[in-house]
Amino acid sequence: MRPDQQGEAIFLLPDEKLAELLSAIKERGYQLIAPILRDAALCFSEIDGASELPQGLRDAQSPGSYRIKQTASPERFAHASGPTSLKRFLYPPRLKLWQTQRKANAMVFEEPADPPPRYAFIGPRPCDLQAVAIQDRVFLRSAHPDNDYRRRRENALFVAVNCLHPSESCFCSSMNSGPSAKSGFDILLTEQIESEELYYLVQTGTDEGLEILNTLKLKPAADSKKRKAATELKQATKKIERKLDPTGIGPALKERLDSPAWDELENRCLACGNCTLACPTCFCSTVEDHTDLAGEIATRDRVWDSCFQQSFSYVAGGPVRSTIKGRYRQWLTHKLSSWSDQFGTLGCVGCGRCITWCPVGIDLVAEANAICTERQSQNPTKTTIGVSP
Amino acid sequence: MPFARPTKPKLAVWKFASCDGCQLSLLDCEDELLAVCEHITIANFPEASRARVDGPYDLSLVEGSITTPHDAERIHRIRRASKYLVSIGACATGGGIQALRNFQDVQEFVSVVYARPEYIQTLAKSTPIADHVYVDFELRGCPISKPQLLELVNSFLNKRPPNLPNRNVCAECKLRGNTCVMVAEGKPCLGPVTQGGCDAICPSFRRGCYGCFGPGEAPNIAALSARMSEHLGVDTSDLVRVYRTYNSAADPFRKESERHES
Numbered sequence: 136m137r138p139d140q141q142g143e144a145i146f147l148l149p150d151e152k153l154a155e156l157l158s159a160i161k162e163r164g165y166q167l168i169a170p171i172l173r174d175a176a177l178c179f180s181e182i183d184g185a186s187e188l189p190q191g192l193r194d195a196q197s198p199g200s201y202r203i204k205q206t207a208s209p210e211r212f213a214h215a216s217g218p219t220s221l222k223r224f225l226y227p228p229r230l231k232l233w234q235t236q237r238k239a240n241a242m243v244f245e246e247p248a249d250p251p252p253r254y255a256f257i258g259p260r261p262c263d264l265q266a267v268a269i270q271d272r273v274f275l276r277s278a279h280p281d282n283d284y285r286r287r288r289e290n291a292l293f294v295a296v297n298c299l300h301p302s303e304s305c306f307c308s309s310m311n312s313g314p315s316a317k318s319g320f321d322i323l324l325t326e327q328i329e330s331e332e333l334y335y336l337v338q339t340g341t342d343e344g345l346e347i348l349n350t351l352k353l354k355p356a357a358d359s360k361k362r363k364a365a366t367e368l369k370q371a372t373k374k375i376e377r378k379l380d381p382t383g384i385g386p387a388l389k390e391r392l393d394s395p396a397w398d399e400l401e402n403r404c405l406a407c408g409n410c411t412l413a414c415p416t417c418f419c420s421t422v423e424d425h426t427d428l429a430g431e432i433a434t435r436d437r438v439w440d441s442c443f444q445q446s447f448s449y450v451a452g453g454p455v456r457s458t459i460k461g462r463y464r465q466w467l468t469h470k471l472s473s474w475s476d477q478f479g480t481l482g483c484v485g486c487g488r489c490i491t492w493c494p495v496g497i498d499l500v501a502e503a504n505a506i507c508t509e510r511q512s513q514n515p516t517k518t519t520i521g522v523s524p
Numbered sequence: 525m526p527f528a529r530p531t532k533p534k535l536a537v538w539k540f541a542s543c544d545g546c547q548l549s550l551l552d553c554e555d556e557l558l559a560v561c562e563h564i565t566i567a568n569f570p571e572a573s574r575a576r577v578d579g580p581y582d583l584s585l586v587e588g589s590i591t592t593p594h595d596a597e598r599i600h601r602i603r604r605a606s607k608y609l610v611s612i613g614a615c616a617t618g619g620g621i622q623a624l625r626n627f628q629d630v631q632e633f634v635s636v637v638y639a640r641p642e643y644i645q646t647l648a649k650s651t652p653i654a655d656h657v658y659v660d661f662e663l664r665g666c667p668i669s670k671p672q673l674l675e676l677v678n679s680f681l682n683k684r685p686p687n688l689p690n691r692n693v694c695a696e697c698k699l700r701g702n703t704c705v706m707v708a709e710g711k712p713c714l715g716p717v718t719q720g721g722c723d724a725i726c727p728s729f730r731r732g733c734y735g736c737f738g739p740g741e742a743p744n745i746a747a748l749s750a751r752m753s754e755h756l757g758v759d760t761s762d763l764v765r766v767y768r769t770y771n772s773a774a775d776p777f778r779k780e781s782e783r784h785e786s
C-alpha cells in the first residue's frame with residue numbers, strides 16, 4: 136500500500152497525537168520497542184512513550200562506517216536502519232530451550248513456562264518487515280516450526296515507518312522490499328514535515344491496527360498531503376544508488392563457485408562474523424549444554440552462531456570450511472543464491488547492515504557484482520557445489 | 525538419588541611468573557567457592573591456605589609464564605604430578621606482559637638494573653606453559669573470567685567437555701547487542717582477531733578490545749592492521765605496540781607486530 140494509491144483510507148496524525156497512539160498501544164499490554172540513541176547509534180530498545188523518541192537525529196552510513204548527527208529538525212524517523220534488527224527480539228541471541236533434572240530413577244524435562252513478551256515495534260522499516268517475512272518462512276513454514284519464535288511473532292505488533300532517508304548502504308529498491316512498505320505492518324506511518332509542522336500519514340494493514348487507530352479519531356489526510364508524501368517516496372527511491380539484480384545474481388553466483396575471484400576475500404575478510412550477526416535474516420544458532428556443580432540439573436541454551444566461525448563447520452578431522460574465502464563464499468552464496476533453493480526467496484532484503492557494520496567495510500553488493508561481472512573473464516572450469524577450497 | 529562421586533578430586537593451583545590476579549579469580553568466586561569446595565579438595569593453593577596435600581593431583585591450574593631455568597624444570601614436575609593440567613591467564617597461555625623482554629636483550633637489562641648481575645638467573649624469553657609441557661586446556665584472559673573458571677571446574681567434575689566456545693570477541697559483542705566501536709566511533713578494536721570469553725567487556729564500555737584473551741582461531745590480523753592504519757589513523761609504530769601487550773608471545777600477535785617493525 137502506498138499513499139498514492141486511490142481509495143485507501145489514509146489518516147493524518149499530528150505529532151502531538153503520536154503520544155496518544157503509543158499509549159493506546161501500551162494500554163493493550165504491549166512493550167514498546169523503538170529506535171533510540173544508545174552507544175552512538177539508533178538501536179531498537181524499550182521506551183515508555185513517545186517523549187523518548189529522539190528528534191532531529193540523522194545517520195551517515197557507508198561501508199564500515201556509521202555516524203550520528205544532531206540537527207535542529209523535529210523529525211523522529213529521518214534516518215535509516217541502525218545496527219539492531221527485530222531479530223534480536225523475535226529470535227533472541229540467547230534462549231534457554233529446556234532443563235532436565237534427576238528425580239528418583241528418571242530425568243524430568245521442563246521447558247521454560249514464562250509467557251512470551253508482547254512487543255510493539257515502533258519504527259521498523261519496510262526492509263525490516265520483509266526480513267521478518269523471510270524468517271517466518273524459515274522458522275514457521277517447516278516440518279518443525281520454532282515454537283518460541285511462533286509465540287513471539289504471533290504476539291507482536293508492527294508500527295512501521297516508510298523510508299524517506301535511505302542511507303548510502305541501502306539497496307531495498309533492488310530487493311523489492313522498500314523504501315515503501317507493502318505488507319507486514321499493522322500500522323504504517325509516513326513522517327512528513329511542512330512549514331515546520333511535523334505530522335504522519337497513517338495507514339492500517341490489519342484489523343488490530345484499525346481498531347487502535349479508531350480510538351484516536353483521526354481526520355482523513357488531504358489529497359495534497361498524500362501527493363507530497365508520494366513524491367518524496369519516489370525521490371527516496373531515486374536516491375538509492377546501490378543496485379543488485381535479484382533474479383540474475385543467484386544463478387550467476389552458482390556458476391562461479393570456483394572462480395579465482397573469491398581468492399581476494401581470503402586477504403580482506405576478517406571472518407569476524409559481524410555481517411551474519413547484524414543481518415536481520417541470518418538464522419544460524421548452536422546449542423550449549425550446562426550442568427550445575429552437583430550434576431543434578433542440566434540446561435540447554437540456544438545461542439546465535441555464524442558460518443564465519445570455524446567451529447560452525449567442524450566435523451571429525453577439522454572444519455569443512457577452513458579458509459576465509461570458503462566461509463565468505465558460504466555467506467554470500469547462501470544469502471544471494473542457495474537461500475532461494477531452500478526457502479523460495481533470497482535471504483537478503485537490502486537493509487545494508489552487513490555493509491555498514493563490517494569493521495573493514497566489505498560491501499556485499501560490490502563483491503557480488505564484481506564476482507559476477509568484472510571478474511567474469513577468469514572463467515570457472517567446473518562447479519563443485521558444497522565442496523570448499 | 526544424588527549423583528555419587530567416588531572420591532573428591534584434588535585440585536592444585538601453581539604459580540609461575542605472574543601477578544597472582546588469575547589465582548585470585550578463584551578466591552573471587554566467593555559465593556560459589558563453598559559449593560566448589562564441597563565437590564573438590566583444594567590440595568595446593570598457597571594464596572588461600574598454607575595447608576598442603578601431597579600429589580598426585582586430579583586437576584592442576586597453572587598460572588604464569590616460564591622465565592627462569594628453575595621454572596622450566598619445575599613445570600615438568602608439576603605435569604608429572606597432574607592428571608589434567610590447565611594453564612590459566614595471559615601469562616600462562618601467551619607469555620604475559622613479561623614477554624616484552626622477548627623483543628629485547630635481557631642480559632643488557634640485567635647488567636643495567638642489578639648491582640650484582642651474576643646473581644640473576646633468567647631466560648632470554650618468557651614463554652607460555654604449552655611451550656614446555658602438554659596442556660589439556662587453556663583459559664585465556666588477563667585476568668581469566670570467573671564464569672569461565674567455574675565452567676571449567678564444573679565440566680571437570682561432571683566429566684563433560686568444558687562449554688567454552690572459541691568464538692571471537694565480535695561474536696560476544698554482537699550477542700550482547702553492543703554498537704561496534706570501530707564502525708560507529710572509529711576506535712581501533714582487536715575484537716575481530718581476539719578469542720572471546722570476556723563477554724566483550726571493553727566494547728561494552730565503549731572502548732576497543734585490547735586483545736587480552738589472545739589471538740582467536742586462525743585470525744586474519746593483517747587485514748585488521750590495514751584497516752587501522754588506512755582508516756583509523758593508527759601509525760606503524762602503534763601497530764607494533766598494539767599487539768604487544770598481554771599476549772605478545774602468542775605467535776599470531778608476535779608475527780604481526782614484528783611485521784610492522786622497520
Ligand code: SF4
Pocket residue numbers: 410413414415416417470482483484485486487488489490499
Ligand atoms: S545480507 Fe546484508 S543487506 Fe542483505 S539483509 Fe542481510 S544484512 Fe541486510
Ligand code: SF4
Pocket residue numbers: 411416417418419440441442443465466467469470
Ligand atoms: S549466511 Fe551463514 S549465518 Fe547466515 S543463515 Fe547462512 S549459513 Fe547461517
Ligand code: SF4
Pocket residue numbers: 403404405406407408409410411443492493494495496497
Ligand atoms: S565480510 Fe566483514 S563483517 Fe563479514 S566476516 Fe568478513 S570482515 Fe567480518
Ligand code: SF4
Pocket residue numbers: 409494693694695697698702703704705706707713714715716724727732733
Ligand atoms: S566493537 Fe570490537 S569486538 Fe565489538 S563488533 Fe566492533 S570490532 Fe568487534
